[in-house]
Amino acid sequence: MRNRFIDAMKGHNAEYIEIHFEESHATNIGYKGESLEELSKTSNSGGNIRALVSGSWGFVSFNRLDRLQDKVSLAVEEAKLASESTFSLFPVDPVVDTVVSRLNKDSTAIPLATKKELLDKYNDIILSSPRIQSSRINYRDVRRRVFFANSEGSYIEQDKPDLSLRLTAIARENGELQQAGVSLGSKGEFSVVEKLDSQAKEVAERAAALLSAPQVKGGEYSVILDPVLAGVFTHEAFGHLSESDFVYQNEKLQQVMVLGRGFGGKHLNIVDDATIPDLRGSYKYDDEGTPTSRTYLIREGILVGRLHSRETSAKMGEKATGNARAINYLYPPIVRMSNTFIEPGNSSLEEMLGDIQEGVYVKDWYGGTTSLEMFTFSAGEAYMIRQGRLAELLRPVVLTGNVFTTLENIDAIANDLEMNQGGGCGKGGQSPLPVSNGSPHIRIRHCVIGGR
Amino acid sequence: MNNLSSASEYGLQMAAEIIRSAQKVAEQAEVFMVSSRATPIQFEANRLRQVQTKERASVALRIFREGKIGLSTASGGDDDMEALLGMAVETSQFGLSVNFQFPSYKEFPKVSILDPEIEKMAMKKMVEFGEELIARIREHAPEILCDVEITKGTSSVYIINSQGGEACYGKSFFSLGVEGVQVRDTDMLFVGDGECSCRLPSSVDILADRVIWQLEMAKEKAAVSTGSLPVIFTPRGVASALLSPIVMALNGKTVFEGASPLKDKLGEQVFDKGISLWDDATIAYSVGSSPCDDEGMPSQRLPLVTNGVVSNFMYDLRTAASAGTQSTGNGRRAGGSFPMPAISSLILDEGEVTFEAMVKDVEEGLVVEQLIGADQGNILSGDFGGNVLLGYKIEKGRIVGRVKDTMIAGNVYQVLRELLGIGREAEWVGGILRSPALYCPRVSVTAKGN
Numbered sequence: 001m002r003n004r005f006i007d008a009m010k011g012h013n014a015e016y017i018e019i020h021f022e023e024s025h026a027t028n029i030g031y032k033g034e035s036l037e038e039l040s041k042t043s044n045s046g047g048n049i050r051a052l053v054s055g056s057w058g059f060v061s062f063n064r065l066d067r068l069q070d071k072v073s074l075a076v077e078e079a080k081l082a083s084e085s086t087f088s089l090f091p092v093d094p095v096v097d098t099v100v101s102r103l104n105k106d107s108t109a110i111p112l113a114t115k116k117e118l119l120d121k122y123n124d125i126i127l128s129s130p131r132i133q134s135s136r137i138n139y140r141d142v143r144r145r146v147f148f149a150n151s152e153g154s155y156i157e158q159d160k161p162d163l164s165l166r167l168t169a170i171a172r173e174n175g176e177l178q179q180a181g182v183s184l185g186s187k188g189e190f191s192v193v194e195k196l197d198s199q200a201k202e203v204a205e206r207a208a209a210l211l212s213a214p215q216v217k218g219g220e221y222s223v224i225l226d227p228v229l230a231g232v233f234t235h236e237a238f239g240h241l242s243e244s245d246f247v248y249q250n251e252k253l254q255q256v257m258v259l260g261r262g263f264g265g266k267h268l269n270i271v272d273d274a275t276i277p278d279l280r281g282s283y284k285y286d287d288e289g290t291p292t293s294r295t296y297l298i299r300e301g302i303l304v305g306r307l308h309s310r311e312t313s314a315k316m317g318e319k320a321t322g323n324a325r326a327i328n329y330l331y332p333p334i335v336r337m338s339n340t341f342i343e344p345g346n347s348s349l350e351e352m353l354g355d356i357q358e359g360v361y362v363k364d365w366y367g368g369t370t371s372l373e374m375f376t377f378s379a380g381e382a383y384m385i386r387q388g389r390l391a392e393l394l395r396p397v398v399l400t401g402n403v404f405t406t407l408e409n410i411d412a413i414a415n416d417l418e419m420n421q422g423g424g425c426g427k428g429g430q431s432p433l434p435v436s437n438g439s440p441h442i443r444i445r446h447c448v449i450g451g452r
Numbered sequence: 453m454n455n456l457s458s459a460s461e462y463g464l465q466m467a468a469e470i471i472r473s474a475q476k477v478a479e480q481a482e483v484f485m486v487s488s489r490a491t492p493i494q495f496e497a498n499r500l501r502q503v504q505t506k507e508r509a510s511v512a513l514r515i516f517r518e519g520k521i522g523l524s525t526a527s528g529g530d531d532d533m534e535a536l537l538g539m540a541v542e543t544s545q546f547g548l549s550v551n552f553q554f555p556s557y558k559e560f561p562k563v564s565i566l567d568p569e570i571e572k573m574a575m576k577k578m579v580e581f582g583e584e585l586i587a588r589i590r591e592h593a594p595e596i597l598c599d600v601e602i603t604k605g606t607s608s609v610y611i612i613n614s615q616g617g618e619a620c621y622g623k624s625f626f627s628l629g630v631e632g633v634q635v636r637d638t639d640m641l642f643v644g645d646g647e648c649s650c651r652l653p654s655s656v657d658i659l660a661d662r663v664i665w666q667l668e669m670a671k672e673k674a675a676v677s678t679g680s681l682p683v684i685f686t687p688r689g690v691a692s693a694l695l696s697p698i699v700m701a702l703n704g705k706t707v708f709e710g711a712s713p714l715k716d717k718l719g720e721q722v723f724d725k726g727i728s729l730w731d732d733a734t735i736a737y738s739v740g741s742s743p744c745d746d747e748g749m750p751s752q753r754l755p756l757v758t759n760g761v762v763s764n765f766m767y768d769l770r771t772a773a774s775a776g777t778q779s780t781g782n783g784r785r786a787g788g789s790f791p792m793p794a795i796s797s798l799i800l801d802e803g804e805v806t807f808e809a810m811v812k813d814v815e816e817g818l819v820v821e822q823l824i825g826a827d828q829g830n831i832l833s834g835d836f837g838g839n840v841l842l843g844y845k846i847e848k849g850r851i852v853g854r855v856k857d858t859m860i861a862g863n864v865y866q867v868l869r870e871l872l873g874i875g876r877e878a879e880w881v882g883g884i885l886r887s888p889a890l891y892c893p894r895v896s897v898t899a900k901g902n
Contacts, residue, residue: 023528028789033709035774036548038523038790041539045528046508059504063528078503081575116546134711170711170832177711177833218678218861218898249497250597252635330506367828373640374857376825376839398829400839400859402900404638448900450837450859 001157005149008068014051014076016089018150020287021047021065022329025108026142029115031123033134039116046329047147051075052089056082059332089310090320092290094153099284101159107141107190108161115139118193122200126169129204131211133172136181139165141188146287154289161188162280162434166422167200171207178210178395180380183365183422185280185434192421206381213393216382216449222359223399223447224352227418229362229379230439234342235425236368237375237403238263238270239437242297242305243323243427244312245335246372254316261303264407267345270298272307274322274338280421281338281435285322288333292322297340298407309335327430334428341438345413352412352443359385360449362397365423376400398450406444414441463487463509464620467612470513470533475614477541478515478522482554482613484746484785485511490605493578497597498586500579512785513540520547521770523790552773554613560743560750564736567651570604570624578602581656585630588660593667596632596643603627611748619744624650627739627883628659632667641670641854642822642841645688648883650737666821666842672853674845676899682817682872683860683895684810684846689820690800690890691881693838697831697864698729702756704767704782704793706832708775713834713865717762724871726803729757731766733781733796739883740797747783747791754780756798766793800887803874810873810891812849818897819844819851820860829861837861857900867892 001021009017023045030038048061049072058078060071107115119137126135141163148156168181180203186192225233240246247253274282274292285291288310295305308316309324312335324333353361361383368377382394417440424432467483474481487509494502510527513536522544526536582600589598604626611619629646643666645659653659685693706712714722733741733751744750747769755763767775768783768791783791811819823838840858844851868890875888 030789032705033711035709036546037792039543039546039548040523040525040789041543042525043528043535043539044526056500057502059502061504061506061508063507063509074505078505078575081503081579082500084499112542112546134709172710175713177713178830179832218859218896220900249499250633250635252595256635256638330508332502332504367825369824369828371640371642371824371839371841373638374824374839374841376828376859378825378828396830398825398837398859398861400825400857402638402857446900448857448859448898450861450896450898 001147002149002155004068005155008072009149009151012051012072012076014053014079016052016151017072018050018148018288019047020329021147022144024142024144026140027112027115029119029139031119031135031137034127048329048332049075050332051079053079055084055086057332061330087314090313092310092320095289096155097285099156099158101161101188103189105190107163107188108143110190122167122196125197125200126167126204129169129201129208131171131173131208132169132204133177134170136168136170137166143188148287148289150289156285156289158283158285160283163188163190163193164422164424165193167196167203169204169207171211173211176211178207180206180210185421187278187280187282209393210395213395215395216360216397218450220446221449222356222443222445223449224349224359224361224385224441224443226363226441227416227439228364228420229377230442231341231420231437232365232368232377234270234439235337235340235435235437236370236377237401237406238297239272239337239340240370241372241403242307243335243337244306244308244316247306248312248315257303257306259303259305262301263298263303264301264410266300267413268298268301268407268410269296269343270340271296271343272323272337272340276339279339279419279436283338286324286333287326288324290320290322290324292338295321307335307337309333325433327433331430334430336427336433337425337435339419339436341417341419342413342440342442344415344417344440347412347414349414349441352414352441353385353390354388356385356388360394360397361385361390362399366396373404374400374402400448400450406447409445409447410442411445412443416440464610466533467610470536471612471614473533474513474515474537478517480516480554480614482514482611483511485610486607488605488607490603491575492601492603493575493582495582495586495598495600497599498590500582503575511536513537515540515544516550517541517544519550520544521550522547552769554615554617555748555769556616557744557748557750558616558618560619561734563734563741563743563751565621565623565650565741567624567737569652570626571606573604573652578604581628585628585656585660588656589630589632589663592664593634596634598630598632600630613748617748619748621743623742625739626652628653628656630659630663632663643667643670646882647880648739650739650741669844669851670842670854674847674853674855676818676845676855676858676897677816678897678899680894681897682814683892684814684817684819685890685892686819686821687879687881687887687889688822690887691885692822693820693826693836694864694868695885696827697834697836699795700831701834702765704765704771704775707765708771711832714762720762721760722762722865723757723760723868725760726871726874727757727760727868728755728801730755730799731782731795731797732799735797738797740795745781745783746785747779749779749781749783751781751796766795768793795884798885800878800885802876802878802888804876805873805891806876807889810875810889811846811851813872814846815848817846818855818860819846823860834864836864855899859898860895861898862895867895
């Protein structure tokens with residue numbers, strides 16, 4: 001493979017060329033209620049070429065590995081069409097490496113019968129619970145091997161396995177529908193989806209309980225977020241804003257996102273780190289062959305860093321962080337998060353509850369999205385807080401805010417950091433990318449909650 | 453048979469061969485092949501940034517073996533048909549029970565979805581389209597930074613099954629989308645729109661005019677009261693806020709499993725009398741159109757809601773068989789997955805009120821163009837809600853400016869029960885929905901700071 005790539009990249013008039021190729025094998029299993037909706041196997045192979053000529057990129061994706069020379073030529077031609085001012089990519093030392101994943105229980109080696117039996121069991125637990133109308137179970141595991149070579153001499157082969165599972169229970173009574181769910185994931189390790197009987201039961205009970213829960217009155221509240229939801233908040237409210245491809249061509253935004261700007265209190269530290277072993281957002285090299293790193297985004301409340309590709313870092317005069325990632329060979333790499341989290345503080349949930357007269361405790365996660373400045377994210381579970389105590393269960397709530405004021409409004413951070421491996425991230429049509437996020441419990445003052 | 457632009461003779465032979473070998477181990481078999489070539493051209497921050505070419509081909513095999521369904525898909529160059537059949541046989545061991553037959557249709561309605569001009573269009577001409585669009589918008593707002601994506605492409609689909617069914621068609625598509633951002637200190641304004649069709653647009657004017665109108669309306673900032681207020685959803689607002697819960701509830705799959713709030717409402721008045729909604733896969737040059745669905749069922753124009761009365765749900769073959777009804781030609785495959793009921797193009801009929809008259813009627817309220825986070829609530833029960841990314845305040849019959857830090861929330865079955873008006877002019881949104889503006893009497897609005 002390596003020699004084939006090197007030959008194809010020879011003799012073209014381009015400043016930089018890279019070739020990606022990947023082979024993947026996936027198993028999908030899905031249930032809707034009693035019926036098994038999907039049980040399929042997929043094999044996929046394909047690659048792409050990126051060429052940089054006079055500051056612009058050409059990109060060609062393909063399924064067949066033949067006529068590579070011609071494909072490189074097409075990418076070079078495309079780049080010429082767009083060409084403008086030249087720049088040099090941030091220098092990265094060429095590397096030749098092979099990264100093999102080591103798993104205790106490789107999900108792709110587990111027989112289909114075992115997977116099906118396990119999911120059948122969880123589905124039965126959910127469906128046999130009181131007031132449950134239906135369920136949704138989505139399981140997917142992928143064995144993926146990616147090959148990368150560039151015209152600077154790098155050649156990297158990496159295993160990038162992934163596994164995700166979501167269990168959802170749907171409860172119904174008197175025409176009312178409510179749902180609750182749990183999401184899990186790993187880098188292909190099957191044991192994380194075993195022994196979930198009690199979680200399946202808990203999800204079903206939670207959905208049923210929501211049927212009789214009231215809707216919160218919309219307005220501003222003091223809000224406490226559990227680690228799962230606070231992790232989503234970190235990702236949506238701040239993480240995306242620190243992806244420098246949003247910033248590097250926008251002078252006004254650069255002034256706003258200037259390093260050294262205060263974003264929150266001294267207790268606030270936000271980190272993106274792909275080097276932590278075995279999290280879903282972990283990897284050794286990004287899709288431009290840059291070694292990954294631990295990047296402080298906010299340290300003691302001050303903006304100190306951001307996430308970069310080789311292009312954005314070169315153009316902004318900062319260091320490449322190894323955050324250029326592509327979901328698959330159909331897309332060029334763009335700046336993405338890996339494992340993003342708020343570092344633990346020294347408060348506790350009890351202390352945070354202590355002085356709230358009327359507030360909302362929000363847990364778990366439906367989803368979240370951002371427009372950079374404004375974000376929304378939704379909680380799967382919510383409780384009123386009255387006189388410093390957790391009170392009645394509420395219908396799921398949607399929280400919204402403005403990043404520039406909300407981070408300032410975090411007034412307490414607990415010491416119970418947890419990482420959440422469920423879900424995935426979408427950006428620029430590339431979804432879901434494996435990431436993880438996390439946080440301890442945090443408290444936000446004056447947070448807007450939508451309601452009726 | 454329709455134009456067969458890039459499905460090669462080789463591909464057709466291969467499909468027939470897979471069916472033959474599958475029949476040796478299975479009762480019935482079906483092959484679905486799709487290949488596509490797309491050329492996206494991307495502008496970032498007003499400048500041409502990247503030109504791409506994407507080629508993709510995949511084949512999906514569905515078999516009925518010992519009364520159970522197996523499915524496998526493959527993309528890539530190795531043409532390993534044995535592996536494909538092997539995976540289908542493996543999955544069939546645990547698969548669903550067979551409850552339908554593959555259809556034997558060979559004749560389909562004639563639907564125009566191929567514009568030869570698209571394949572001919574030079575990349576250079578596409579670049580000019582983008583430059584012109586950006587220039588038109590910047591004339592109006594010199595500070596704005598526009599991201600533009602222009603994509604042209606063609607695809608070909610071939611479906612063949614062991615029951616004699618066979619369909620083959622070629623399709624073209626062209627999409628033009630723009631998102632503009634204007635930053636003033638920490639205040640960000642996002643505007644944008646897009647269009648998508650099987651035909652080349654004659655100019656960039658419609659899109660440019662829509663974005664310029666947004667910029668004009670958003671020039672000033674305005675604060676709206678918290679409370680229950682009248683809201684006008686523009687066609688884009690309808691797509692952003694109201695569409696998902698309704699589409700989900702009209703999906704035959706949701707209905708069959710009992711999770712749809714509309715499951716017992718067939719023939720009942722659920723929405724305002726003015727609301728008539730269609731799913732139509734036969735509209736000429738709409739990107740959702742095709743002669744047949746992804747299972748080889750002929751396309752049709754299907755009434756979903758007629759004068760506010762629920763008239764049909766959308767079905768694929770298997771869901772229809774489970775529910776004891778017929779497929780409506782809505783079986784669509786996403787990636788390599790099983791066909792599921794899904795929309796083609798949704799058409800919401802026009803009403804009689806002009807947008808100006810709606811605005812004039814409002815004492816205090818909102819015009820909503822786009823929400824973020826709209827799909828995060830309990831959409832199964834009809835709830836919608838989210839942060840107003842682009843929306844304007846109406847004060848005494850006039851749009852006075854853009855709102856920020858504002859959320860709306862509601863339930864489509866309450867909000868669309870009775871409307872104050874349905875727009876006279878319908879617009880396409882994203883090539884999949886054609887809708888007028890909807891004027892709703894009361895939607896819950898929460899604004900920060902009051």
